[in-house]
Amino acid sequence: MAPQKKPVPGMMSVNSDVIKPAELSRHDFDSWYCDEHIPDVVAKSGIRAAYRYNFVADGSSPARKLGFLTLYEMDDIGFMETEEFRTLEGQRPGPSRDRIFKKAEFDTRGYELIQYDEATRADQAPAKFLLYAAMSHTSDVDLDAWYRGEHVAEISKCPGYRRTRRYKLSSRSILSEFVRSVPALGPTWLAIHEFEGPNMPWKELQATDETDWAKKVVPGIRDIDFGVFELKRVYGKLGHSKL
16 A cells, blocks of 8 residues: 655645636626635635635736635645546536636646744634735745744734745646646745735835845845735635644
8 A cells, every 4th residue: 555645735826817808807707706616616625715815906016917816725735636626617627618717817826835923823814915925036045044034023023914824836837718838837935924904014014125134035036926915705614724
């Protein structure tokens, strides 16, 4: 008997949006996603919860091609390789292929959880705002040491802070007009920082990138994928995968 693989906690991140607006409105796409697609995904055995977000287009972060974000919590990201996962619409053709999938794009990424802010682990409800920061770095060791040794602690001092989680990219695919491609993985690391609001503490956040340590690490950041999102809806069981 082959040894059983140890579960790898993490999440699936899906950035999505309409790419044929003359044929499908963003309102109809979002309604389908929230009312049909996410409930189907959360009903699968390997998906514990999902959080739906809208991009905050207030000029505080770069414009995005794909303005919707959905995060799916998993106790084992290996679930994305199972036959049960492959039965999901989008992984194979279904009744929404022509109506939705051929007019939209989905950037799906699997992430392994590598760090959780221990001070806020007990608080499991998602916050109003999510700062999504995916990146690569010229030195993974230096980036990780900075986050663990200083950066998360400095961000935790910002007004409205709730928690931080960090991930390492394990898989990525893009489904555009129902044609799937597997690009270069892209940004290796993802940090998501949550804040209660009512507004994002931009002044204080900027200061976290201006410490002596930050000035040594930040210039090495590459492939940045950055955005602020506002929580729209929660599905499934609250809580987060644990290391």
